[in-house]
Amino acid sequence: MSVSERERAKAAMAAAVGAVVTPEVLETRKKTARAWFEALRDRICGAFEAIEDDAPAETATPGPEGRFERTPWERTNEDGSPGGGGVMSVMKGRVFEKVGVNVSTVFGSFSPQFAKEIPGAAEDPRFWASGVSLVAHMQSPRVPAVHMNTRFICTTRGWFGGGSDLNPPIPVDEDTADFHAAFKAACDAHDPDYHANYKKWCDEYFYIPHRNRPRGVGGIFYDYLDTGDWDDDFAMTKDVGEAFLDIYPKLVRRRMAEPWTEAEREIQLIYRGLYAEFNLVYDRGTRFGLMTGGNTEAILMSLPPEAKWP
Secondary structure, three states: OOHHHHHHHHHHHHHHHOOOOOHHHHHHHHHHHHHHHHHHHHHHHHHHHHHHHHOOOOOOOOOOOOOOEEEEEEEEOOOOOEEEEEEEEEEOOOOEEEEEEEEEEEEEEOOHHHHOOOOOOOOOOEEEEEEEEEEEEEOOOOOOEEEEEEEEEEOOOEEEEEEEEEEOOOOOHHHHHHHHHHHHHHHHOOOOOHHHHHHHHHHHHOEEOOOOEEOOOEEEEEEEEOOOOHHHHHHHHHHHHHHHHHHHHHHHHHHOOOOOOHHHHHHHHHHHHHHHHHHHHOOHHHHHHHHOOOOHHHHHHHOOOOOOOO
16 A cells, blocks of 8 residues: 555544534634735744845855845636635845745635546535745755745545655755754654654655656655644644744855855756756646635746757
8 A cells, every 4th residue: 555545544444433613613723824824924034035035145156145025826617716825935136046935725615527536625626725825946056945834624524735855956965864854853753653654645646657757855845634623733734834934044154155166057047947847747736726726926936947959
């Protein structure tokens, strides 16, 4: 049984034995999760802008310190009713060539075909989903690119998902080890099996079959987290966000002053081509956003500003 199959089985068992959640409790959970995602967005944006301020002038890309520009967007359901929306937060600066930290909260009904693919939606296509999604593409090829997202989704069931993976054009063993250690600590605080399972799931998910290679050096990926203990599942998801906020700025600061060559930049641009291929062909977040009528610019925010193919 694969990692994803084990998690689906675990979630199905939890749903079968879990306590009935009243509408009032569910609404409170939705508001609590949404507030957390938005607060995490604000803290990450602040940490990244501080990096822009602290970048050494002699090694940073010329130009002013980057600042996030926020663009709200609204979603309308097919029947014309409001369907939620979100805020794009995008920065282009001296260290971050392009970074987006987006939050969204959307609701409506899945199409009949797509509902068959979503747990709990076949019998009732209505859904609610809220989350934060981040992708950072860096000026320096020596600073790793990164992805992170966490989300809470409700159909007739409710579950958490998310994760983070590191995408260095030029991998450094120290950075990879520290990144994995941060997420292992987050997972270990909740279940000793989480990290091994979620690391494996990440390796399986962020793989490019047509290139026969992984997208990056891994991290964690989880979905359908519904153990029957909502508070602990939410705490796990928050710890994933906290782990990212702790480790990734440290890695950026560790490498951002290192000199790099045009040959290394070429490696970075070709690597970005692989990243773009995965996000357009395989990424389930991209597909979810497009299939639910989300904001196209926000969905495709993950694409790099420049890439090459050999």
